[in-house]
Amino acid sequence: MSAEQHGLRTSELSVRYGGLVANDRVELRVEPGEIVGLIGPNGAGKTTFVDAVTGFTTAEGEVFLGGQRIDGLPPHQRRRRGLSRTWQAGELFGNLTVAQNIEVAVAHGGFGAIVRDLFGRRRASLGETVTAALRTVGLDGIEDTVTRDLSLGQQKLVGVARALAGNGQVVLLDEPAAGLDSQESLEFAERVRGIARGGPGVLLIDHDMSLVLGVCDRIYVMEFGKVIFTGTPAQARTDSRVIAAYLGVPMESAHA
Numbered sequence: 106m107s108a109e110q111h112g113l114r115t116s117e118l119s120v121r122y123g124g125l126v127a128n129d130r131v132e133l134r135v136e137p138g139e140i141v142g143l144i145g146p147n148g149a150g151k152t153t154f155v156d157a158v159t160g161f162t163t164a165e166g167e168v169f170l171g172g173q174r175i176d177g178l179p180p181h182q183r184r185r186r187g188l189s190r191t192w193q194a195g196e197l198f199g200n201l202t203v204a205q206n207i208e209v210a211v212a213h214g215g216f217g218a219i220v221r222d223l224f225g226r227r228r229a230s231l232g233e234t235v236t237a238a239l240r241t242v243g244l245d246g247i248e249d250t251v252t253r254d255l256s257l258g259q260q261k262l263v264g265v266a267r268a269l270a271g272n273g274q275v276v277l278l279d280e281p282a283a284g285l286d287s288q289e290s291l292e293f294a295e296r297v298r299g300i301a302r303g304g305p306g307v308l309l310i311d312h313d314m315s316l317v318l319g320v321c322d323r324i325y326v327m328e329f330g331k332v333i334f335t336g337t338p339a340q341a342r343t344d345s346r347v348i349a350a351y352l353g354v355p356m357e358s359a360h361a
């Protein structure tokens with residue numbers, strides 16, 4: 106089976122908002138177990154890409170998940186097939202418990218790969234699914250805590266657990282580390298590594314360059330809707346197009 110049969114792949118994905126081409130024939134792939142970064146200046150089209158892939162905005166082009174075309178499907182069916190996301194603004198209900206927040210996102214029998222690893226081959230109960238999702242982000246034991254009582258860092262991780270809990274294949278994290286301090290960001294990077302080790306591919310969008318360059322296997326850089334660079338973090342640090350897109354700011358200190 107070719108590598109194309111796994112993970113997420115887009116082909117010629119374009120999004121237009123009136124006269125603005127917000128995504129311009131984007132070719133991107135995320136393999137299982139791989140952490141891929143998507144970076145670029147404000148307004149480059151990163152969130153638009155996540156919206157297009159997950160079905161929340163109209164796009165032209167093709168989206169494949171596990172080798173199957175999914176671009177004709179509505180968002181909930183893409184999620185059921187194993188594609189999930191977090192939202193930039195967070196999407197948790199502060200007055201619900203952590204478990205309740207995750208339960209509302211769990212589609213029938215989702216979270217397959219990780220739960221099967223942890224609990225054997227039988228279908229997991231809702232409670233097991235919640236516990237497994239929290240364990241993956243290092244937050245086991247807080248199921249009954251009311252979400253607004255958590256720190257911001259913990260809330261971000263609950264958002265990630267919630268995305269994972271409906272998911273088996275690829276998770277798209279849209280600025281998951283925004284608002285975290287540098288220590289929390291380091292811990293978060295460890296958690297992302299743990300998630301990818303568990304099987305799912307991860308697409309990480311963030312303005313924290315030390316997080317993205319430190320944790321990702323490969324990086325895509327987007328500018329004005331186009332992918333202008335693909336390569337390893339080490340290659341990104343010295344690529345003239347990437348440096349120019351960040352206005353000459355050294356990559357290590359380029360925070361938006």
Ligand SMILES: Nc1ncnc2c1ncn2[C@@H]1O[C@H](COP(=O)(O)OP(=O)(O)OP(=O)(O)O)[C@@H](O)[C@H]1O
Pocket residue numbers: 122125127145146147148149150151152153154
């Ligand atoms: N619903 C919309 N209608 C019209 N234009 C939009 C819409 N959503 C985004 N845009 C425009 O598309 C372009 C890409 O926006 P997008 O939010 O995808 O960028 P981004 O790279 O995620 O930015 P940031 O880093 O600030 O989150 C911007 O020019 C933005 O103003």
